Amino acid sequence: MSLTPIGEPRRKITVASLRENKLQHQPITCLTAYDYATARLVDAAGVDIVLVGDSLAMTMLGYENTLSVTIDEMLHHAKAVRRGVKHAFLIADMPYGSYHVSPDDAVRNAARYVKEAGAEAVKVEGGEKRADLIRRIIDAEIPVAGHIGLTPQSVNVMGGYKVQGKDLTAIEHLMRDAVALDRAGVACIYLEGIPREVAAMITAEVETPTIGIGAGPDCDGQVLVFHDILNLTFQQPAKFVRRYGDAAAEITHAVQAFRADVLSRQYPSDAESYHLPKETKAALETVLERKSSMRR
Ligand code: KIV
Numbered sequence: 095m096s097l098t099p100i101g102e103p104r105r106k107i108t109v110a111s112l113r114e115n116k117l118q119h120q121p122i123t124c125l126t127a128y129d130y131a132t133a134r135l136v137d138a139a140g141v142d143i144v145l146v147g148d149s150l151a152m153t154m155l156g157y158e159n160t161l162s163v164t165i166d167e168m169l170h171h172a173k174a175v176r177r178g179v180k181h182a183f184l185i186a187d188m189p190y191g192s193y194h195v196s197p198d199d200a201v202r203n204a205a206r207y208v209k210e211a212g213a214e215a216v217k218v219e220g221g222e223k224r225a226d227l228i229r230r231i232i233d234a235e236i237p238v239a240g241h242i243g244l245t246p247q248s249v250n251v252m253g254g255y256k257v258q259g260k261d262l263t264a265i266e267h268l269m270r271d272a273v274a275l276d277r278a279g280v281a282c283i284y285l286e287g288i289p290r291e292v293a294a295m296i297t298a299e300v301e302t303p304t305i306g307i308g309a310g311p312d313c314d315g316q317v318l319v320f321h322d323i324l325n326l327t328f329q330q331p332a333k334f335v336r337r338y339g340d341a342a343a344e345i346t347h348a349v350q351a352f353r354a355d356v357l358s359r360q361y362p363s364d365a366e367s368y369h370l371p372k373e374t375k376a377a378l379e380t381v382l383e384r385k386s387s388m389r390r
Contacts, residue, residue, distance in 0.1 A: 107142045107183040109215070109237050109281045115142070115314065116303040122282075122315025124305050125323070128154045128171045132320055133178030143282075143305070144179050145217070145317060146172045148187040148247070153321040160246045165192045165203050172211035185239050185281075186213040190247040193218055197230045204236045215281050219245040221271020225278045232279055240275035240302075242268060243309065244287025257308070259288040268292060269299065276300040284317065285309040308334035 105111065115122045124143035127133040128150040136144055150171055151163035165188075172186045186207045193200035200218075207213035215237035218224055228238045243258045252258075259268045268288065275283050282303045285293045290310020297304045297313050306313030321327050324341040331337065355361035370378065 104140070104181045106181055109183070112142070112183065112282055112303050113301075116301075122303055122305060124315055124317035126150070126153075126317070126320045127175050127178070128320070130174045130178040133175040136320065137179045137182045141182055142315070143317070144175060144182040144184050146175050146184070146186040146211075146213070147217075147319065148189045149319050149321075151189075153319065153327065159249055161190045161249070163189045165189055165206065168192075169206060169211055172207060172213055176212040183215070183281075184213050185215045185217050186211060187217045188219075193224075193227060197227050200227055201231055201234045201236075204231045204238075205234060208236055215239050217241055217284065219247045221268070222274040225274040228275070228278045228280060237281040238278075239282050239284060239305075240272075240278075240280040241284040241286065242271045242275070243285050246286075255287070257287045257289065259292040265292050265295075269296060272296040272300050272304075276302045282315075285313055308332060 112122060114120075122143065123141045124145055125136050125141050126145045126147040126149060127136045128146060133144055146168065148160040148163050148168065150168070151157040151160045154171065155163065155167065157163060168186065168189050172184075176184060188200070188203060188207075192203040204216045207216050216231065217239040218228060218231070219241045221240065221242045224240075228240065231238050244252070244255060246255065249255060259265050272283060272285075276299075280302055282305050283296075283300065285296060285304050285306045287308045290312060293304065293306050293309035294312035303314040305315040305317050307317045318335065319327075322331055322335045323338045325337050325339070325343070326341050328342075352361065369375075
């Protein structure tokens with residue numbers, strides 16, 4: 095269950111417990127996190143899966159898209175997130191280029207996430223064409239999350255960020271992708287940017303839990319990007335984004351207030367300053383007095 099009953103200790107989320115969620119029709123919650131502080135907050139709020147998404151390329155590093163971020167940059171963030179997550183299942187995104195060159199390279203990079211960052215699964219974009227590669231990674235004892243539909247690492251092939259699966263051929267293709275991932279034994283399947291009808295069909299067809307983003311309400315779970323729900327992206331949100339807070343306004347307000355306090359010498363106050371111990375203060379005053387009387 096996503097909401098742990100009051101008084102019950104929180105359990106650790108695992109691949110098996112995510113499957114149980116699907117069987118019990120208990121929605122799975124997932125949010126991205128990219129650093130220690132936000133990971134702690136997301137985990138403590140009871141979210142089931144923390145995803146170190148390659149969306150950090152834009153949200154944290156200011157890149158234009160996800161294509162530039164490297165495995166070393168991703169690892170740096172994943173390690174910080176690991177230190178903040180206790181109960182949630184921790185998935186890290188394999189960035190573009192980290193699994194496209196060779197299967198050996200892909201397994202090596204996935205293993206780095208496990209060894210160096212304590213990731214419990216890695217996420218790979220693509221369906222049918224990635225099934226063999228995904229089996230190789232699973233053979234190395236590393237759970238894998240699939241990701242189909244609008245796959246941002248294929249932006250140049252797709253010709254932009256467009257909703258996928260809109261005609262019968264595309265739907266058939268997506269169904270084949272989902273079934274291939276299901277058979278490969280992935281831990282969960284992210285469905286991004288597809289019509290809700292298609293997401294519902296896939297969810298009903300596969301045994302693997304589906305996690306939707308822009309895929310409607312019939313998936314087994316939902317994921318959103320942390321920066322999207324808190325208005326920290328500096329751009330118009332996509333149709334599926336719901337804002338749950340305005341961190342941009344909160345941060346701007348706090349920073350402006352700090353600046354104004356410094357300029358008007360309201361900060362720091364005496365109470366916010368350290369003071370000398372009484373005896374040292376008295377001794378210092380004596381020394382200063384002596385010095386000034388010698389000058390006179
Ligand atoms: O990188 C990311 O944040 C993602 C999710 C949005 C699924 O892949």
